[in-house]
Amino acid sequence: MTFDYDLFVIGGGSGGVRAGRVAAANGAKVALAEEFRMGGTCVIRGCVPKKLMVFASGYSEMFDDARAYGWDVESGAFNWPRFRGKLDAELERLEGIYRKLLNGSDVEIFDARATIKDAHTVTLSTGQDITAKHILVATGGRPVVPDMPGAELGITSNEIFNLETMPKSILIVGGGYIASEFAGILNGLGVQVTQFYRGAQILRGFDDEARGLVAEGMRAKGVDLHLGTNVVEMRAATEDDLKGIDGGTLMDGGKPAPMPGKAAGHGIWVKATNGNEQVYDQVMFATGRAPNTDGMGLENVGVTLGRKGEIIVDEYSQTKVPSIYAIGDVTDRIQLTPVAIREGMAFVETVFKGNPTAVDHELIPSAVFTQPELGTIGLTEELAAENGPIEVYCSSFKPMNHSFAGRDDRVLMKLIVCADTRKVLGCHIVSDHAGELIQLAGIAVKMGATKEDFDRTVAVHPTMAEELVTMKEPVRAA
Incomplete structure (x- = not known):
């Protein structure tokens, strides 16, 4: 044919x-x-x-x-x-x-x-x-928009780049990398950001210690992160909704809820699973x-x-x-x-080319451009422990550049090591430029480097990444 x-x-x-x-x-x-x-x-x-x-x-x-x-x-x-x-x-x-x-x-x-x-x-x-x-x-x-009353009023990551004006306030629904990245982005651009996630911690599937530090850092930078929380319903806000917030009748944690911006008409009224009600300029769904x-x-x-x-x-x-x-x-x-x-x-x-080639989906490095940034390759501590025994080498500290500037940002450098073979099973970094760092660390992990291979590598000083080759004693084993 x-x-x-x-x-x-x-x-x-x-x-x-x-x-x-x-x-x-x-x-x-x-x-x-x-x-x-x-x-x-x-x-x-x-x-x-x-x-x-x-x-x-x-x-x-x-x-x-x-x-x-x-x-x-x-x-x-x-x-x-x-x-x-x-x-x-x-x-x-x-x-x-x-x-x-x-x-x-x-x-x-x-x-x-x-x-x-x-x-x-x-x-x-x-x-x-x-x-x-x-x-x-x-x-x-x-992007998938959840099936719930008023969901059509929200936007997704597809529309965020095409907004005519930047909202003064936004609710981001979701706890994955897209939701968390945009929470940091918009917060940095001066938007009052609230984030709802129905789970116990954002960035499900990533190393628990790493994602905990990311969440802590996001909150410190001003993101109002609510865990175990989701949207029940939403609708176009009315003037009465805004007056109710002005009068302090809508409460959040026992305090009058802050008055959001009203750039987009009267905004969007949202009711949360915890009973709180609030009005936002914009709602963005990042729910899968x-x-x-x-x-x-x-x-x-x-x-x-x-x-x-x-x-x-x-x-x-x-x-x-x-x-x-x-x-x-x-x-x-x-x-x-x-x-x-x-x-x-x-x-x-x-x-x-007549050369049957299967794709290697193992040990793929990746980065989450949250603020702080997360880079990762290989097994999380939780997954590795299931097949133990493992040793965990970890260091968390204030990097020199932030410490001098008076910032409280902390860095995490973490290696998961097989106690039997000494092979590095996972590497997790929370820091500025973590994506750049994990690309290089990923080469060693992909090649099957052992903890001793890392130890034999001379540190580049003063850098954040030198911690990856200077951690001598495990902080815990499993």
């Missing part, structure tokens, strides 16, 4: 674009469809704009630090329209680069939604049917993500979907339909951009 293309990629995010480009470079005839903007979640509404906002929010503390170090500077107000203009321009530039790379690789681009008609055919929203020997689904994921598989026709052609709608694939990213593959967040394996790119590269090795 003759096909229009050797490969048709659905989705213009990092994984899909990389797979399409590399397949084309290996002689395949490739097309790619993207219904929104090239770059996907990471470039357009995720990693890149979020990290730029992290940078912007960090300046709020730098003025005080500069004065402590002898500089004569004055704090200024954050100008959201000015920043957003530069942010939009940067995202347009990056999208242009993605398109240029695809065009330069002779990948044909279709700016349309694509659904799957059969094992070798996709249908575009323009009505056109296109055939391909292989189909790669790389449609990513989307779902794979983008709705209405794609996958089930009709025999592709198996999981409970959350994720595409079930084997170790080579192949679905139950031999001609259809899937990579990235749509498979709900590990939702990280570099992982999607690795999966795309492995797909090309398997399908177009």
Whole structure:
């Protein structure tokens, strides 16, 4: 059978674009469809704009630090329209680069939604049917809004970058990395931030000691974090709601609740599970993500979907339909951009180079750009202890730069070591630039370094990271 293309990629995010480009470079005839903007979640509404906002929010503390170090500077107000203009321009530039790379690789681009008609055919929203020997689904994921009264009044991480004005107050619902990152970002930009999380501690799944220090640091910086708390209902606030708060009749912990900003009309009235009522300019939901598989026709052609709608694939990213593959967040394996790119590269090795390559999903370093920042690789202390015996090496201290400036920020450097093999099973860092540090520490952990390998490495002094090679005695064992 003759096909229009050797490969048709659905989705213009990092994984899909990389797979399409590399397949084309290996002689395949490739097309790619993207219904929104090239770059996907990471470039357009995720990693890149979020990290730029992290940078912007960090300046709020730098003025005080500069004065402590002898500089004569004055704090200024954050100008959201000015920043957003530069942010939009940067995202347009990056999208242009993605398109240029695809065009330069002779990948044909279709700016349309694509659904799957059969094992070798996709249908575009323009009505056109296109055939391909292989189909790669790389449609990513989307934020999930909870099913509750008034939820439609809230926004998600998709909309946060497009706000016309910065709210004076915001409630962030959720305790994962997206919720916690934006709590720190908006707090740093001068927004009055409240965060609700229904669990006992934010950042579930990360090392308990590390996430505890992150939560402590967030509160110290001004985030009003409420654990064991969720939203019962919400609605558009009325003038009476605002008067009630002004009069102190709505209570929070026995004190009159603070008067929020009223930039967005009368704001949003929220009732919490603890009985508190409050009005916020804005409510943001960061309560999970779902794979983008709705209405794609996958089930009709025999592709198996999981409970959350994720595409079930084997170790080579192949679905139950031999001609259809899937990579990235749509498979709900590990939702990280570099992982999607690795999966795309492995797909090309398997399908177009005749070299079956399974993706290595073990020991992947990652960072959470909270304030303070968290970097991690390997097992948490809790998971490692389940298979013990282990030794825990840990140091928490005030770093030199913050101590001199009079800040109370603390750093955590932590190694989890197998007591039998001496191999470092996990490394967890809470500090400025923890993401940069864990990238380097991750190399050693991935290579199987032992605690003694760390010990033999001479410290770089004075640095925060030298603690990773100077901790001689375990603080506890399990």
